[in-house]
Amino acid sequence: MAAPFWADHHDAANLHLAHHDVTLVAVSRGTWWDIERFKTRMDWKFKWVSSYGSDFNYDFHVSFNEDQIAKGEVYYNYERLEDATGCEELPGFSVFYKNASSEIFHTYSGYARAGDILICAYNYLDHTPKGRNEQRTMDWVRHHDSYERQPAGTHGQSESLLTS
Secondary structure: OHHHHHHOOHHHHHHHHHHHOOOOEEEEOOOHHHHHHHHHHHOOOOEEEEOOOOOHHHHOOOEOOHHHHHHOEEEEOOEEEEOOOOOOEOOEEEEEEEOOOOOEEEEEEEEHHHHHHHOHHHHHHOOOOOOOOOOOOOOOOOOOOOOOOOOOOOOOOOOOOOOO
C-alpha cells in the first residue's frame, strides 16, 4: 500500500518540480497496460513507466527474485534482511542527474521509511496530537478511492483541526 499512498502526493509536487528542472518519474514492474489502468483509476497525471522484463528494480535492491524470497534473505537498505519470506518488493526511491553531455549519474537513494518526508499527509499528521496513530506501519492507509465515505470526526474519536 505504500506506493499508492506515496503516489497520491506526486502530482501536487510535480507541478512545482517541473519549474525547477526536475522530472519525477515513477517506475514499476507491472506492465504498461496495468500501470495505465491503475493510473486512470486513481486520476494521477505524473509520468509512470514500466520496468517489466528488465532488471531495473532488482539493480536498485527494491525487488527480489524467487530464490531470495525462498531463502527469506534479501539485500535491502544496504544490509541483509533475514526473515523476508514472501517479500517481493519494498519501498525505495533514487535520484539521477543528467549533465549537458547526457551522462547520467546516480546521486541518491532512500529506502524503507526514508520516503516518508515526501508524503505530505505524514507531515500533517506528525503535527497532530495523535500523530500517525498506527498500530503497524501504514495499517490505516487505503487507496484514496477506498476509504469509507464518513466525514472526519464521525468515527467516535477526537478530532484535530489543521488550518493554513
